[in-house]
Amino acid sequence: MSTDKVQRIANEIYQNVGGPDNVDKLIHCMTRVRMTIKDPSKVDLTGLKAIDGVMGVVEDDTLQVVVGPGTVNKVAQAMVDQVGVELGEPFPASASATSTATDQDLVNQKAAEVKAAQKAKQKQTPIKRALKSISNIFIPLIPVFVGAGLIGGIAAVLSNMMVAGQIGNNWSELIMVLNVIKNGVFAYLVIYVGINSAQEFGATPGLGGVIGAVTLLNGVTPKTPLHNIFTGQDLVAGQGGILGVIFAVWVLALVEKRLHKWIPDSIDIIITPTLTLLSIGLFTIFIVMPIAGVISDGLVGAISWILNVGGAFSGFALGALFLPMVMFGLHQILTPIHIEMINKTGMTPLLPILAMAGAGQVGAALALWIRCRRNKQLTNLIKGALPVGFLGIGEPLIYGVTLPLGKPFITACIGGGIGGAIIGGLGNIGSIAIGPSGLALVPLINNGQWLGYVFGLLGGYAGGFVATYFFGIPKDAISDEEPKAAPVATDNAVDFNAAPADNVALSENTIYAPVKGQVVPIKSVSDEMMATEVMGKSMAIVPDKTSAIYAPISGKITFIADTGHAIGFTSDQGEEVMIHIGIDTVNLAGKPFQINVAVDDHVTHGQTIGQVDWQRIIAAGLDPVTITIVTNSPQFAIEKQTLNQATTFNTALMTLKPNLA
Structure with missing residues (x-):
């Protein structure tokens, strides 16, 4: 692609996203320029999609502009060169911005990221979006729950053994220490949940943590209690629990964002957090804690009742x-x-x-x-x-x-x-x-x-x-027989570690599976651009736990992503093929991938070209589905050969014939 065309695409992308001042940072994967946008309202999605050279736009945690392999790195580099930063580095603040706006910009940046994530899920129902937010709040805490829970379990076992006389009282101090570690999580869990909730809802994390701490009623004693305004009874520390904190922080996020719009920049950093904490603190203590306490008690009681009464049936x-x-x-x-x-x-x-x-x-x-x-x-x-x-x-x-x-x-x-x-x-x-x-x-x-x-x-x-x-x-x-629609030999009695050319007669115009797994409909892929085959005719495979990546064709390696999540090939017959491993796996910075080939290497179909740690991808909450794309599809008549089928390196995905039309 010519330098003029690259520069034109870079300039037009900036024009339609509100200029460089509206971009916080920019990276790219094998097909997409990925930008963290400060104010999504300044983005012209229609204009972006209309740019000559742009194949599609995806709104997610980042704004993703699809320009294709081989082009994306040039366009992304041209865009950061204009600003004077490296890929992934924060963009400098606008020269016209006042110093007092800097702190507000940081808050708005986080709010914009959350808003972009919400917009990306517009096709989902409000219930599904709420459930996804709950999941995002707790997933970072799961390793903590496991570690602290195991430590608490060890303390409980030792305590029971000491009571039974199986070990001496000299273990009591160790038991106390283990419980102190465990309580460091569970005693203050509402604070961690408050921080994570604020991050999820686009509020200041510290403010969310304070609202969580408010429910602990620190400083309130039985002699000087706070009262439930509905029943007159004493409020209990932790009343309303986790559900109450999540709801209160959600309201806090709404209030804080509104105050940022109303309060002048010169006093925003003083007035906004003060008013937010005061109003939401009072709201949490006197409204949320009593109501959420009733809901929480009822929910736990109902589940316990169902299990106690229903027993085996439940x-x-x-x-x-x-x-x-x-x-x-x-x-x-x-x-x-x-x-x-x-x-x-x-x-x-x-x-x-x-x-x-x-x-x-x-x-x-x-x-x-x-x-x-x-x-x-x-x-x-x-x-x-x-x-x-x-x-x-x-x-x-x-x-x-x-x-x-x-x-x-x-x-x-x-x-x-x-x-x-x-x-x-x-x-x-x-x-x-x-x-x-x-x-x-x-x-x-x-x-x-x-x-x-x-x-x-x-x-x-x-x-x-x-x-x-x-x-x-x-x-x-x-049976191990493959469907007749797939004109390839089965993998029975095939040595998977041997070069397939020694075992199988290969079709010269066939593209094969790059991983072992299960073929799924391309429309089921969660990424819209992949699902609609914007980059070219595609097949999707949900991988099993086999770590090997196989060359889908015989030909030359044309590109390898710096992060290893995508590899491009040009076959000996001229097909241009890309395999894209996982959705958004570019964010893992190459950690799950080990690629054993280099650009310009010649590979043979079925040759092992690398390894993938699938569990690391899954543990990061990402989809491991692997897409095989013919990026020069218009040049061929393409027939997809398999659907809903388990794959090996020798499973045909697509057959191609030159398009003579």
């Missing part, structure tokens, strides 16, 4: 329905409920029951392994997914094995229900912290009830196995 229903809840994103509301139950009762009886859903998946996978042992593609998927499935990481089994096959997903849910029925029937089995499931949850089970939890796991394994073995095996999954 356990079956919860265990069987949890995975469908996950699919619809409804499970995210459970996190604050778990925490409230831990705060009020010392444990959450919900988590062990819901963990049985993963046990049902494990049992179903074992049945599939035995009944479909001739299907090497499927059994390879199961082998990769089972170890982490036992540890409670169920996504590989769900999305790579049972859900694509249909029946096994249903029978796995039945297995989860059986495990849940055992837990619910036994009763009094809870977790003292949230985070893991499967076998990894055993150390967090309360009061030595871990054996009952293990019985539940075994029931879930057995239930999923039996239901799947007799009722959940699709006939077309038993």
Whole structure:
């Protein structure tokens, strides 16, 4: 591309995003210029999309302008060169901005990021957006819950042993220290939640933390209590709990943003936080705490009543329905409920029951392994997914094995229900912290009830196995024969570590799968630009746990992203192909990827060109789906060869013929 065209695209992008002064920083991935926008209202989306050379626009945490591989790095570099910064560095403040506006700009920047994220989800319902926000608040805290919970569990075990006389009183100080560490999380959890809530809703994090601390009623004593204005009873520290803090901080964010607009810049930094804290502090103490306290008590009481009265029946229903809840994103509301139950009762009886859903998946996978042992593609998927499935990481089994096959997903849910029925029937089995499931949850089970939890796991394994073995095996999954629509040999008796050219006769105009996994419809991909095939005809694969990346064609490597998440090829026949590993994985700075080839290297179809740590991608909350794109699609007549099929390096995705029209 000529220098003039690159500069023109860079200039026109700036013109339609409100100029360089409206950009906080800029990076790029293999196809997109990604900008953090200060004020989204200044962005002309219609104008951006109309720029000659722009293929599409995506609104997310960053504004993403799709200009294509090979072009994006030149355009992005031209844009930062105009400003005088490096890629990823903060843009300098406008020369016309006053010094008093700097602090407000920092707040507006965060608010703009949240607003952009909200706009990107316009197609979702308000309920789904609320659930996503709740998830964003608690995900950063999950490692803390796990660590502190395990430490608290160790302290509880030692304390019980000391009471029983199995160890001496000289352990008491160690027990005290362990509890101090545990309480550093749970005693002040509302503060952490307040900070994270403020970040999620676009408010100042410190103000959110203060509102969380307000609910602790620091300084209030039984002799000088504060009273509930509705009932006259004394307010209790922590009343209203986590749910109340989230709601109060949401209101705080609304108030703070409005005050930033009303208060003059010269006094904004003094007046806005003072008025915000005063008004929301009073609102929290006298309105939110009483009302949220009633709601929280009622919610915890209702769930406890359901489990106590329903017993095994309630356990079956919860265990069987949890995975469908996950699919619809409804499970995210459970996190604050778990925490409230831990705060009020010392444990959450919900988590062990819901963990049985993963046990049902494990049992179903074992049945599939035995009944479909001739299907090497499927059994390879199961082998990769089972170890982490036992540890409670169920996504590989769900999305790579049972859900694509249909029946096994249903029978796995039945297995989860059986495990849940055992837990619910036994009763009094809870977790003292949230985070893991499967076998990894055993150390967090309360009061030595871990054996009952293990019985539940075994029931879930057995239930999923039996239901799947007799009722959940699709006939077309038993054999290793591939559908006739895919004109390639099966991978039976193929050495996956050998160069495929030594084993398989390859088509000269075929593009093959770059990872092992399950083909899914391209329209199901969460990224709009990918789903609508803006860059060219595409196929999507949800990978299994096999880490290898394979060359999809025989040809030359034309580009490799600095972060390793995207690789471009030009085949010996002229096809230009890009593989894009995961959605938004550019944000991981290359950590999950190890690429073993270089630009201009010649590769052979099926050659291992690198490795991916899929779990690191999933743990970051990102989608690992891998897209194969023919970026010069107009030059070919392209036929997609496979859908809803497990893949190996030798699975044909697309066949191409020169477009003579």
